[in-house]
Amino acid sequence: MFIVVDENDSRPIYRQVADGISALIAGGELREGAQLPPVRQLAADLGVNLNTIATAYRELQAEGLINVRHGSGAVVASSRAIERADEELRKPLRTALTQLVLAGRARTEIMGMVAEELRALMKGAKRG
Amino acid sequence: MFIVVDENDSRPIYRQVADGISALIAGGELREGAQLPPVRQLAADLGVNLNTIATAYRELQAEGLINVRHGSGAVVASSRAIERADEELRKPLRTALTQLVLAGRARTEIMGMVAEELRALMKGAKRG
DNA sequence: GAAATTGTATAGAGTTACTATACAATTCAT
DNA sequence: ATGAATTGTATAGTAACTCTATACAATTTC
Numbered sequence: 001m002f003i004v005v006d007e008n009d010s011r012p013i014y015r016q017v018a019d020g021i022s023a024l025i026a027g028g029e030l031r032e033g034a035q036l037p038p039v040r041q042l043a044a045d046l047g048v049n050l051n052t053i054a055t056a057y058r059e060l061q062a063e064g065l066i067n068v069r070h071g072s073g074a075v076v077a078s079s080r081a082i083e084r085a086d087e088e089l090r091k092p093l094r095t096a097l098t099q100l101v102l103a104g105r106a107r108t109e110i111m112g113m114v115a116e117e118l119r120a121l122m123k124g125a126k127r128g
Numbered sequence: 129m130f131i132v133v134d135e136n137d138s139r140p141i142y143r144q145v146a147d148g149i150s151a152l153i154a155g156g157e158l159r160e161g162a163q164l165p166p167v168r169q170l171a172a173d174l175g176v177n178l179n180t181i182a183t184a185y186r187e188l189q190a191e192g193l194i195n196v197r198h199g200s201g202a203v204v205a206s207s208r209a210i211e212r213a214d215e216e217l218r219k220p221l222r223t224a225l226t227q228l229v230l231a232g233r234a235r236t237e238i239m240g241m242v243a244e245e246l247r248a249l250m251k252g253a254k255r256g
Numbered sequence: 257g258a259a260a261t262t263g264t265a266t267a268g269a270g271t272t273a274c275t276a277t278a279c280a281a282t283t284c285a286t
Numbered sequence: 287a288t289g290a291a292t293t294g295t296a297t298a299g300t301a302a303c304t305c306t307a308t309a310c311a312a313t314t315t316c
Contacts, residue, residue, distance in 0.1 A: 009219070010143075012273055019223050026229040038293055049275045054294065065230070070294045071282025081230040089228055091137070094245050095147050096220040101154040101253070102193070102209040103217055107246055114242050117222050118235055125229070140304060166262060177306045182263065198263045199313025258316090265310070272303070279296070286288090 001037050002029075005046050013048055017056035018063075025065055025079050028124040036066060036074040079125075129165050130157075133174050141176055145184035146191075153193055153207050156253040164194060164202040207253075 003020035005013050024030045036042075039057065043050040057074050060066045064082035068074045100110050131148035133141050152158045164170075167185065171178040185202050188194045192210035196202045228238050 014273080015138075019226065022230060023222065023226045026226045040293080051276090051295090052274060055273085057294085063230075068294070069282080070280070071292075073282095073293055079230070080232055081227070084227075084231060089224075089231055089233075090241070090245065092220065092224040092227065093242065094151065094249065096217075096224050097242070097245055097249055098147065098151045098154045099209070099212075099220065100217055101246075101249060102150060102191075102207070103212060104208055105217075107250065110246060111239070111242065113218070114221065114225070114239065117218065117225055118229075118238060121222065121225055121229060122235065142304080168262080178263090179265095179307090180305060183304090185263085196263070197313080198311070199261075201262055201313095259314100260316095261312100261314070263310105263312075266308085267306100268308105269306080270304085273301085275298100275300080277297085277299105279294105281292100281294075283290100283292070285290080 001042060001045065003042075003046065005048070013046075014052050014055040014059065017042070017046070017053060018059040021056070021060060022063075022065065022081075023121065025076060026125065027121050028079070030076050032076050032078060034076045036076070038073055129170060129173065131170075131174065133176070141174075142180050142183040142187065145170070145174070145181060146187040149184070149188060150191075150193065150209075151249065153204060154253065155249050155251055156207070158204050160204050160206060162204045164204070166201055 001021075002024070003017060005016050009016055011019070021030070021036070030036070036057070037045075039050045039053040043053045046053075057066065057068050061068050061074075061077075064078055064080070065076065066074050067077040097110065100113070105113070129149075130152070131145055133144050137144055139147070149158070149164070158164070164185070165173075167178045167181040171181045174181075185194065185196050189196050189202075189205075192206060192208070193204065194202050195205040225238065228241070233241070
């Protein structure tokens with residue numbers, strides 16, 4: 001499971017993990033029905049406590065992406081998250097774009113970067 | 129000063145304020161030399177403590193966007209943030225795009241949304 | 257130079273993030 | 287069936303973070 005946790009990232013670890021798994025689901029690396037690693041295993045891999053992973057799994061369950069069952073583990077439930085308000089989705093996008101603009105990137109450069117990230121993200125996604 | 133703080137936003141208030149001001153600078157609503165409101169005034173406007181605003185200002189100063197001086201106040205220093213690693217800029221973009229993909233938005237729809245946000249963001253920016 | 261204005265420092269309360277450990281549900285082996 | 291192994295869950299404690307109240311200090315204004 002290819003996830004990275006970054007000390008210097010301001011997001012809490014459980015959020016970084018949840019976001020990492022979200023990306024794997026969005027990209028099709030984890031499809032519906034796929035089994036997620038046990039919390040203890042992923043926790044050991046990343047060098048964190050198992051409860052931190054359990055929190056990440058609960059977040060993903062709340063977003064409708066996975067199903068967690070006591071005893072048997074976590075399974076990808078859907079590659080579609082529960083409905084969210086448009087503004088909820090735009091806000092983080094706007095923040096990210098703001099930082100790019102302030103970094104001096106030109107509009108075309110930013111559009112290219114977005115296209116590139118989208119391509120990488122949706123590589124092998126098979127979505128309708 | 130048109131900034132909104134959102135209870136349900138997971139970012140701390142000082143981050144929301146810093147991001148809001150960043151957007152105003154990126155969009156040219158606040159140009160180099162422009163005076164920011166005193167921490168007490170903005171704090172009162174938003175219904176928070178003055179130290180929360182002071183923290184936001186310190187963040188913006190650390191990013192190279194404003195200059196804060198004891199006694200005289202805060203002034204926009206540049207519309208260009210200090211240099212940051214490419215990956216640092218891509219990570220939040222990737223996260224935002226992931227959420228859009230998981231929300232079921234098509235690639236073209238997402239590209240359109242980005243273009244729209246960029247247009248709104250850079251409205252009247254005059255940047256070279 | 258005194259008053260007003262502006263940011264800064266300190267201290268405390270509440271919340272959040274993370275960890276260690278114990279508990280409980282499910283699965284697997286026999 | 288039943289005990290062991292595997293898996294998630296609950297509880298409790300510590301540290302860090304967020305926000306507030308209040309006092310302090312630099313600068314500007316008159």
